[in-house]
Amino acid sequence: MVNSKIGIIGAGPAGISCSIQLKRYKLDFLILEKDQAGGLLKNPFLIENYLGFPPGIRGEKFIELIERQIENHKIKIIKDEVLSVTYRNDKFYIRARKDDYRVSILVVATGTRPKRLKIPVDLLCKSRIFHEISPLRKTRNKIIAIIGSGDAAFDYALSMSKYNKVVILNRTGRVKCLPVLFQRVKQNKKIVYKTSIDIKQVKWANNKLVLLDNRYNNLIVDYLVMAIGREPNLNFFSKSLKEKANRLKRENKLYIIGDARNGLYRQTAIAAGDGLRAAMRISKKWGHTIKETKIKGTREKGKKNIKNKRDKIKKGTEL
């Protein structure tokens, strides 16, 4: 069992931002991540709305910078997947794949998980169906179908069209993405955008996926990406923790931050801001620890300076 005062689950923008600020307060914490640091940022084609990057920045490049920042702050991310969290006797008990952890304050920054399309799918097709594009980054000269009509579907299409042909399948005629993404897709000759196509089944034939739609048409592709929405990723909360969650939030012991709590407002800057705020609220709760460190450090430095000055005056090197 690993003990720490503070635990953070998830090292996406929200969790990392929280950890950097906690580090600045010199508060001890542990941070658990099941995958690569940076979270969903491994997907975006171009992040244009995060301050400080005038031409925008690619998701992968952004992650590189975040990794450098983590290194500079000497933050050690524990690679472990949280399976369940319970709360008893004033402590959170985190059961993860490799180890168990016990903390007094818990920050949950686990983002979202994709919604699944409930249609029949042949078993062999499963390895060719994805909900994010990061595993397909190295794919070249293939046909990729993307189901969805929001920002993620259009953003994924732009990323994948660099080396492949892409077809976006929208169930309705309504587009939910940003106008700028729609415009870019329309101008891109390697992306076909189809409306009123409702995929009902996915079959396997001749090493390809066969998508059967509502009009009994077949569409043959190499890969399928489903981008039909996301929901908060909090399914590892035990039943009793779910019941106590609101009280623990009010008592400043439990913080749910970033995409995991932001509904439609799922943006990097908001997630990072959430992380910062959580760390500041935690530091307020543990304020006495911070004050002690500050006063101790400043006084000792001050005393040393006065002594140095006295010595110099004695030696006649300073008037």
Ligand SMILES: Cc1cc2nc3c(=O)[nH]c(=O)nc-3n(C[C@H](O)[C@H](O)[C@H](O)COP(=O)(O)OP(=O)(O)OC[C@H]3O[C@@H](n4cnc5c(N)ncnc54)[C@H](O)[C@@H]3O)c2cc1C
């Ligand atoms: C295609 C696409 C384009 C986007 N474009 C933009 C954009 O242009 N501008 C913008 O501001 N935002 C954009 N976003 C949104 C942005 O990526 C998210 O808002 C942001 O990443 C949310 O950060 P987060 O830390 O809350 O969650 P996430 O980034 O989802 O991070 C959650 C982390 O928790 C980890 N985790 C989850 N469960 C567990 C577990 N059980 N145990 C351990 N670790 C766990 C995950 O592995 C992940 O690393 C885009 C997203 C997508 C998908």
